[in-house]
Amino acid sequence: MDIYLLEAIINGLLLGGVLALLALGLNLIFGVIDVVWIAYADLVMCGMYVVYWLYAGLGWPLALACAVAIAGVAVLGILVHVLIIAPILGSAPINQLLATGGLLFFLQSFATLLFGTEFRNLGLRLPIIELGDIYVSSARLLAFAMALIGAVALYFFLRRTFIGTAIRAIAQDRDIVGLMGVDQRRIYLVTSAIGGALAGLAACLLALQYDVHPFIGNTFGPLIFMICVLGGLGDMIGGFIAAFIISQIISIGGYYSNTELSYVLAFTLFIVLMFVRPRGILVR
Amino acid sequence: MIGPNGAGKTTLMRVISGLIPLRGGALMLEGRSVGGLAAHRMVEQGIAHVPENRRLFPRLTVEDNLRIGAFIPQARRRYAQQLDQIYNLFPRLKERREQLAGTLSGGEQQMCAIGRALMSRPKLLLMDEPSAGLAPLVVAQVFDLVRRIRAEGLTVLIVEQNVQQVLEVVDRAYLLEVGTIKLTGTSAELKGNDLIRKAYMGL
Amino acid sequence: MSARRLTFAGLLAILVAAPFLAPPYFLHLLIQILLWGFIYTAWSIMGRFGFVSLGHGAFVGVGAYVPALLWNYESVTPWIGIPLGVLLSVLLGLVIGYPCFRLKVVGHYFALVTLALGQVVMLSVVAARDITGGSLGFTPRAAGHSWYALQFPEKGYFYAIALALWLGGLAVWHLVDRGIGREALDAISEDEEAAAAVGIDVMREKLRVTVISAALTALGGAMLGHYLMYLNPETLSGIGVSLQIVFAAIIGGTYTMLGPTVGSWLTISLNEGLRVAFGTNFIGAANTIYGILLILAIIFMPRGIVGTLQSLGIRRPKPVPAE
Numbered sequence: 001m002d003i004y005l006l007e008a009i010i011n012g013l014l015l016g017g018v019l020a021l022l023a024l025g026l027n028l029i030f031g032v033i034d035v036v037w038i039a040y041a042d043l044v045m046c047g048m049y050v051v052y053w054l055y056a057g058l059g060w061p062l063a064l065a066c067a068v069a070i071a072g073v074a075v076l077g078i079l080v081h082v083l084i085i086a087p088i089l090g091s092a093p094i095n096q097l098l099a100t101g102g103l104l105f106f107l108q109s110f111a112t113l114l115f116g117t118e119f120r121n122l123g124l125r126l127p128i129i130e131l132g133d134i135y136v137s138s139a140r141l142l143a144f145a146m147a148l149i150g151a152v153a154l155y156f157f158l159r160r161t162f163i164g165t166a167i168r169a170i171a172q173d174r175d176i177v178g179l180m181g182v183d184q185r186r187i188y189l190v191t192s193a194i195g196g197a198l199a200g201l202a203a204c205l206l207a208l209q210y211d212v213h214p215f216i217g218n219t220f221g222p223l224i225f226m227i228c229v230l231g232g233l234g235d236m237i238g239g240f241i242a243a244f245i246i247s248q249i250i251s252i253g254g255y256y257s258n259t260e261l262s263y264v265l266a267f268t269l270f271i272v273l274m275f276v277r278p279r280g281i282l283v284r
Numbered sequence: 285m286i287g288p289n290g291a292g293k294t295t296l297m298r299v300i301s302g303l304i305p306l307r308g309g310a311l312m313l314e315g316r317s318v319g320g321l322a323a324h325r326m327v328e329q330g331i332a333h334v335p336e337n338r339r340l341f342p343r344l345t346v347e348d349n350l351r352i353g354a355f356i357p358q359a360r361r362r363y364a365q366q367l368d369q370i371y372n373l374f375p376r377l378k379e380r381r382e383q384l385a386g387t388l389s390g391g392e393q394q395m396c397a398i399g400r401a402l403m404s405r406p407k408l409l410l411m412d413e414p415s416a417g418l419a420p421l422v423v424a425q426v427f428d429l430v431r432r433i434r435a436e437g438l439t440v441l442i443v444e445q446n447v448q449q450v451l452e453v454v455d456r457a458y459l460l461e462v463g464t465i466k467l468t469g470t471s472a473e474l475k476g477n478d479l480i481r482k483a484y485m486g487l
Numbered sequence: 488m489s490a491r492r493l494t495f496a497g498l499l500a501i502l503v504a505a506p507f508l509a510p511p512y513f514l515h516l517l518i519q520i521l522l523w524g525f526i527y528t529a530w531s532i533m534g535r536f537g538f539v540s541l542g543h544g545a546f547v548g549v550g551a552y553v554p555a556l557l558w559n560y561e562s563v564t565p566w567i568g569i570p571l572g573v574l575l576s577v578l579l580g581l582v583i584g585y586p587c588f589r590l591k592v593v594g595h596y597f598a599l600v601t602l603a604l605g606q607v608v609m610l611s612v613v614a615a616r617d618i619t620g621g622s623l624g625f626t627p628r629a630a631g632h633s634w635y636a637l638q639f640p641e642k643g644y645f646y647a648i649a650l651a652l653w654l655g656g657l658a659v660w661h662l663v664d665r666g667i668g669r670e671a672l673d674a675i676s677e678d679e680e681a682a683a684a685v686g687i688d689v690m691r692e693k694l695r696v697t698v699i700s701a702a703l704t705a706l707g708g709a710m711l712g713h714y715l716m717y718l719n720p721e722t723l724s725g726i727g728v729s730l731q732i733v734f735a736a737i738i739g740g741t742y743t744m745l746g747p748t749v750g751s752w753l754t755i756s757l758n759e760g761l762r763v764a765f766g767t768n769f770i771g772a773a774n775t776i777y778g779i780l781l782i783l784a785i786i787f788m789p790r791g792i793v794g795t796l797q798s799l800g801i802r803r804p805k806p807v808p809a810e
Contacts, residue, residue: 036595038730087786093594094539098737099785101730106778112771162360165352169341176339178323179301179332181356181404214771218726222606225599233595260614267607274600275586 003133005255012251014140016244017147018205019220023227023239024154025198031171031234032191035085035096039104041221042111043080043196047073047203048212049111052120062124070200077196078189086188104217111214119211126208143205150201151240154194167191171234223263226270246270285443286450286484287460293443294336296460297410300441301333302326313408328356332406336413338397342386346377346396349385353403362405370399373432391422398429409433411442415449427453447484451475502650506643514642520748520755521649522711525656527736527747529703532663533696534733535741536672541598542605543704543732546576548724549608550705551712552619555627558636560618565637565713573705579604580701581694588693605729612720624719627712637713645714652710653748656703660744663699668692738784740791750791 026040037043047069054065084099126139158164166182167190177184210216227246231238246266253262285293298304300311302323311319318329332353340349350370354363371378374395380388385396394414401409411430415423423446430453434440444450451457451471459467459480467477474480505517530543553575554568583604587597613621620626630636639645663669671692674682683689712718722728731754739750757780761773 030595036599084782084786088789091789094598094733094737095785095789097539097541097595097598098730098733099782101734102778102781102785104730104778105727105781106775109771109774109778113769113775114771116770162351162355165344165348166355168348169344169352172341172343173339175303176335177352178303179327179335180352180400181324181327181359182352183322183324222602222726226603229596229599233599258614260610260616264607264610264614267603267610270603271583271600271607274592274596275590 005252007134007136008251008255009248010134010136011140012248013244014136014144015251016247017144018202019224019227019247020240020243021147021150021198021202021205022220022224023231023243024151024236025195025202026224026228027231027234027236027239028154028167028191028198029195030228031236032167033081033085033089033188035093036100036225036233037080037103037195038097038100038221039080039107039217040100040195040199041217041224042104042107043073043076043199044203044206044220045111045212045214045217046076046107047200048207048216049115049120050200051204051207052122052212056120056122066204069204070197073200073203074193074197077192077194077199080196081188081192085192086185104221108214108217115214117214119213121211122207124208137209139208143208146201146205150198154198157194163187163190223266226267230270230273285441285458285460286445286447286480287466291460292463293460294412297333297412297441297443300326301331301410303333324356327404327406328358330405330407331410332401332404332408333410334397334401334412334414336416338393340385340388340393340396340400342384344385345382346385346388347381349396349400350377350403353400356404359404363403366403366405370402373402373429374399390418391425394418394422394426395429398426398433402433406438408439408441411440413443413445415444415446423449447480506646511642514646516755516759518642518646518649518714519711520751521646521653522707522714523735523755524748524751525649525653526704526707526711527732527739527751528653528656528660528744529700529707530732531736531741531747532660532703533700534736536696537593537676538693538696539598539733540601540700541726541729541733542601542603542608543700544605544724544726544729545579545601545608546701546704547708547711547728547732548612548720549576549579550708551718551723552612552625554709555625555712555718556618559625559628564635565709566635569637569706569709572709573702576701576705577698579608580697584694584697585690588690602726602729605724605726609720609724612724619720622720624717626717629716638716645710648710649714652706656707657744657748659699659703663696664744668695672696734781736791738781738788738791743791746791 022040022044026037029040030036050069050072051062051065054060054068055062060068080100080103084103085096088095088099124139126137126142129136129138129141156164158168166177166180166187169180170177170182170184170187174184177187223246227242228239230246231240231242249266249269250259250262253265256262285296287293295304299306302321302325306319309319310317313329313331316329318326318331321329323333341352344352347367350367351363354360354366359366371381376392377395377399380392385393388396398409398411398414414426414430418426427449430440430442434453440454442450442454451474454471457469457471457474458465459474467474467479469477502517502521506514509517526543526547530540533540550569550572553572554563554565557563557568557571558565583600586592587600592600612619616622627638628636630638632639632641671682671687674685674687675689675692679689708723712723735750735754736747737750739748739753740746754777757777758773761776765772
């Protein structure tokens with residue numbers, strides 16, 4: 001096999017890790033609260049700016065900056081729920097979509113206000129690793145590993161803890177969980193926090209590899225939605241798998257032609273697949 | 285609690301367990317007023333509700349369903365012991381502990397639902413039509429279960445359509461019609477009551 | 488009833504008088520308000536029946552790029568180019584709409600599929616950067632004052648076109664509203680099976696509003712491209728623009744004829760006002776406030792401004808279709 005193709009496949013795998021993390025977050029929130037945070041990718045953008053500001057701006061150690069970013073976006077997630085979602089929980093779904101759409105405008109503009117539109121970089125130059133004839137960015141490898149760890153941690157949290165079980169339960173039968181002593185509102189807050197934390201983690205991992213600018217959310221936001229819908233909205237495992245499928249399509253497509261075309265291919269394929277299996281290709 | 289469909293039996297249960305807000309009158313538990321508390325607070329007060337149609341979480345395992353029954357802090361602390369007790373009470377559930385609740389048979393689901401409610405270590409257990417949709421043999425098992433729970437010292441409030449069988453296991457009964465209590469008394473008294481015999485026991 | 492006619496007549500009078508009285512800057516704003524109002528109204532023809540598309544930027548983009556590309560590369564007059572763009576948009580709408588409606592892709596799924604469509608168009612334009620100029624944008628070849636090229640340096644001509652389009656859009660909205668199709672679609676949105684049982688051709692009704700909406704949106708996009716003499720994939724088909732369309736229509740009031748236009752007027756004036764107020768001092772401040780206002784509007788005025796006014800009894804109330 002052509003060495004560059006192999007590299008593309010590997011890179012696709014690594015990219016898929018972070019996308020999968022974001023898909024998990026979005027699906028978690030949708031599965032539990034039944035809302036799609038249109039501004040989810042922009043929460044990631046906020047996290048990236050936090051990392052940038054603390055590490056490159058204030059000189060904090062990278063690990064600390066990342067920890068603060070994760071916590072910060074978790075808090076942001078809670079705020080999104082309390083200030084924007086909770087007041088309109090009973091409204092038509094389109095209103096909820098639009099409210100988070102308004103948040104998208106707000107976050108992008110606010111970031112422009114604070115940081116301007118230039119691309120900012122962490123200034124990290126992590127080494128390139130040689131595996132035989134293949135060159136792999138260690139930043140990308142690290143991001144992939146951390147993303148997997150995050151996903152596994154989420155898995156155990158949901159399967160083994162009381163709150164995790166409650167979160168899974170509420171996604172299946174919202175009204176009856178009260179009878180088990182579960183406070184619906186509290187679970188929503190916890191879920192929003194976790195969704196935010198996952199976005200924060202993704203932010204740290206992306207900051208290692210990419211520049212940050214206010215509109216970076218637009219580059220992968222629609223991609224994440226597409227991944228989640230492909231895997232079945234709310235289906236965490238489906239979204240996880242779909243993330244890797246899509247990232248492979250983009251990576252391999254980018255190998256055969258240019259990047260944007262591979263995105264076009266991915267989105268077009270998505271639309272086609274939607275018509276083959278409207279509820280998601282991995283619906284069981 | 286017995287009575288015709290639409291009398292308000294399920295509604296009354298849901299008010300007691302907090303699913304429906306109390307709009308008038310008072311709800312007293314052991315001398316304390318608990319009216320107006322949300323459902324999840326009622327569980328802390330010691331009231332557990334096995335809902336109509338079981339309402340298990342279908343894609344959670346049996347053990348997950350039981351675990352979530354022990355969500356409140358006082359039950360969480362005794363989770364391991366409580367789980368053991370429930371498995372002793374329902375050996376079949378223990379066999380199927382990793383099975384998805386949605387795939388259980390009707391009778392097993394009812395056991396699981398009752399077990400889930402018991403995990404919160406309640407003082408008062410509300411059971412809404414536990415025999416609904418179950419085969420006669422299983423119904424007998426359910427009522428036998430009620431006797432055993434009662435023997436443990438729990439107070440049980442059952443809403444039932446199967447008047448004949450339920451009057452065999454309860455101490456008191458209430459006849460609810462159109463939202464008001466038409467008749468109340470010991471089960472013996474009601475068993476002998478003409479109206480009950482004709483209208484609800486087909487005798 | 489007559490109060491309504493009176494206000495409309497007064498509004499019309501002002502609009503007709505505008506090119507003779509208003510300074511060029513305001514005329515410039517008015518043209519955009521009218522053109523975008525036309526587009527928002529086109530969106531709402533679908534949106535009011537529950538087909539909430541988050542990808543109408545696709546039609547704006549296709550409608551704008553097709554005539555512009557044909558003009559620059561093949562010197563094809565926009566009089567042919569624009570209908571082609573409209574046709575292509577309609578085809579796109581049908582290709583997406585038919586499977587969606589057949590397979591009952593609705594709600595969140597529909598919104599996200601249309602979002603993907605918008606992305607496809609935008610990314611295609613960027614990917615074909617050798618032809619379209621990609622993210623740097625595309626400028627139609629200038630031809631001075633020319634009916635053939637549909638270009639006019641004097642704003643007055645464009646104003647007339649914009650006004651005509653806008654009025655035309657309102658007329659189409661009115662026809663859809665009064666036509667039997669509206670009853671059919673309301674019935675469909677309430678109970679699709681019952682509607683089908685009564686003999687309503689569900690698919691045909693749904694496709695019809697999709698075609699109308701896509702065609703008008705494309706037309707608006709074409710005129711925008713010609714007026715601004717500059718096309719950009721992000722500003723025509725980006726996710727921001729698609730969201731903007733939905734916002735303006737809903738904030739103005741999706742279920743009313745003038746609602747989307749009010750939304751256009753509001754959002755453009757607000758944007759301009761904030762931009763002027765802040766100048767170049769705080770880039771992004773205007774949009775930040777804009778974003779906050781959008782969120783507040785959704786939370787506190789879910790029926791839009793005109794809708795809220797209606798429910799307060801200022802206008803004759805119309806029944807809101809069931810969700």
